[in-house]
Amino acid sequence: MIKRDFLIIGAGIAGLSYSIKVALKWPDANILVISKEGLENSNTQYAQGGIAGVLPCSNDAINRHVEDTLIAGDHQNDQKTVNMVVTEASESIDDLINWGVDFDKNITGKYDFGLEGGHSKHRVLHHKDFTGKEIQEKLLKQARDLKNIELCNHHFALELITNKDKEDPRVIGAYIFDSKNEKVETVVSKIVFLATGGIGQVYKTTTNPNVATGDGIALAYRIGANIEGMELVQFHPTALFAESGDRAFLISEAVRGAGAILRNEFGEAYMEKYDDRKDLAPRDIVARANLNEIQSSTIPFVYLDVTHLQDGKFEDHFPVISAKCKELGLDLKTDFIPVAPAAHYLCGGISVNRRGKTSHKGMYACGECSSTGLHGTNRLASNSLLEAVVYANQSYKSVLKVYDSIDFEENVDDFWHPVVKKNLSLDLPLAELRKKLQWLMSSYMAVEKTNESLIIADKEVELISKKFEQLIKEKSYTIKSLEFRNLLSIAQLIIEHSLIRVKNSGVFFNKDL
Numbered sequence: 001m002i003k004r005d006f007l008i009i010g011a012g013i014a015g016l017s018y019s020i021k022v023a024l025k026w027p028d029a030n031i032l033v034i035s036k037e038g039l040e041n042s043n044t045q046y047a048q049g050g051i052a053g054v055l056p057c058s059n060d061a062i063n064r065h066v067e068d069t070l071i072a073g074d075h076q077n078d079q080k081t082v083n084m085v086v087t088e089a090s091e092s093i094d095d096l097i098n099w100g101v102d103f104d105k106n107i108t109g110k111y112d113f114g115l116e117g118g119h120s121k122h123r124v125l126h127h128k129d130f131t132g133k134e135i136q137e138k139l140l141k142q143a144r145d146l147k148n149i150e151l152c153n154h155h156f157a158l159e160l161i162t163n164k165d166k167e168d169p170r171v172i173g174a175y176i177f178d179s180k181n182e183k184v185e186t187v188v189s190k191i192v193f194l195a196t197g198g199i200g201q202v203y204k205t206t207t208n209p210n211v212a213t214g215d216g217i218a219l220a221y222r223i224g225a226n227i228e229g230m231e232l233v234q235f236h237p238t239a240l241f242a243e244s245g246d247r248a249f250l251i252s253e254a255v256r257g258a259g260a261i262l263r264n265e266f267g268e269a270y271m272e273k274y275d276d277r278k279d280l281a282p283r284d285i286v287a288r289a290n291l292n293e294i295q296s297s298t299i300p301f302v303y304l305d306v307t308h309l310q311d312g313k314f315e316d317h318f319p320v321i322s323a324k325c326k327e328l329g330l331d332l333k334t335d336f337i338p339v340a341p342a343a344h345y346l347c348g349g350i351s352v353n354r355r356g357k358t359s360h361k362g363m364y365a366c367g368e369c370s371s372t373g374l375h376g377t378n379r380l381a382s383n384s385l386l387e388a389v390v391y392a393n394q395s396y397k398s399v400l401k402v403y404d405s406i407d408f409e410e411n412v413d414d415f416w417h418p419v420v421k422k423n424l425s426l427d428l429p430l431a432e433l434r435k436k437l438q439w440l441m442s443s444y445m446a447v448e449k450t451n452e453s454l455i456i457a458d459k460e461v462e463l464i465s466k467k468f469e470q471l472i473k474e475k476s477y478t479i480k481s482l483e484f485r486n487l488l489s490i491a492q493l494i495i496e497h498s499l500i501r502v503k504n505s506g507v508f509f510n511k512d513l
């Protein structure tokens, strides 16, 4: 059994910011941060556009950012949470800058605030078009420099450990599979901080990397924590169209912010038909518009036109996107970029209060795995990195008050069953089940749903679940089968919450309502 003062599950922006905060405050505390694969494999790493925020130097106002967040979220947001996050943005962005994150400046030496869909002002701080990579690298460096942070890659959180008190449930640690040494560790901790990121991999086409399987949400669900808003899956309107591939490459919203125009197969700019804000309407509106155009065309994508932006600045601002298009043989001076919607972001998740606390004592959740109420029913572009870093700070402030009074739980089952094998690849029947689940979710539970599609998805996922149980009975667990079990829980939660919804709002759209 291992004892650590803090157990932080996840090494993206949420987990790393929190670890740095607590490490600086308590130099004698031992802080364990784990990631299930490489430390840089996270949604954070792939963020392109940037982080939204009103700074003292901005030509902007807090109430405008609040208003834009509420409009994007269809006014279903928690107003107090929106006010808090937008107000705290400046302090948390300062933290990132102090930890070495470099945001682009213009020739006058002032921050180069970008514009994105749904924002009424230029307010997105960025590092070219690889802001996430910049954040991930600088936070990792900061965490590595702090002696009391232990960073462990290839450590997979299998299950949370709770005390035995049903009246006063408390999370006291987790069972963790150390892939390198092929053994399950029992980690007991004073604070468990869930920062496991998104769920995109439950869909066939997603911008999320392979680690985004909703593990933290599934773990929390299994111990009975409150989970909400799982029907609120945001589809990004402009992922690069590809016939195959593990992860859909994103064409950032910032490209439309810079003036790109969506066109259909006949070259017509169509966004005016759907919204006065045209190409800069919030994501839910653009995603449905793109789907509608695709459904009434002969090709499975629409186009993003950046031909009029090729004055040299575009490639400088969007080097990664430009290189990717070049790699595919597209000449951006003459060719349009083929794009289609892809699963991108979960607005719901583990329910937390404004201090990041979950329904269980000792357990916090932060970042994409959490549901704070900030996004309402549709996240405003570049508000998720902001939410993660603000809530890491909120959770830190909350622990400040109680840390000294928390002790390790002594009554812990140092016991994990069943045996877990390292085998990192899915064996064939499981690989097929995973593909089937992803296909099903993309076919029946994506941008537009119907009453019938919900019922089909519900029944089919149940069948997949039964097949999985049969397969598992015959074999010992592998990490990949445990991960698939989490994906199944996520799919079931998305369907269950979608069936309950009686009104369309934001990213949730059932044609029959």
Ligand SMILES: Cc1cc2nc3c(=O)[nH]c(=O)nc-3n(C[C@H](O)[C@H](O)[C@H](O)COP(=O)(O)OP(=O)(O)OC[C@H]3O[C@@H](n4cnc5c(N)ncnc54)[C@H](O)[C@@H]3O)c2cc1C
Pocket: 009, 010, 011, 012, 013, 014, 015, 034, 035, 036, 037, 039, 041, 042, 043, 044, 045, 046, 047, 048, 049, 050, 051, 052, 131, 132, 155, 156, 157, 158, 195, 196, 197, 198, 207, 208, 209, 211, 212, 215, 216, 250, 344, 345, 366, 367, 368, 369, 381, 382, 383, 384, 385, 386, 388
């Ligand atoms: C392509 C793309 C572009 C984006 N662009 C933007 C943008 O411009 N602006 C913006 O605000 N947002 C953007 N987002 C969303 C944003 O990047 C994410 O919401 C945010 O980075 C999530 O951070 P996180 O720390 O919560 O999770 P992540 O960064 O995903 O980190 C999750 C961590 O949890 C670990 N983990 C997961 N399960 C387990 C387990 N069982 N055991 C151990 N470890 C585990 C992973 O290994 C990883 O280290 C983008 C997302 C994508 C995919």
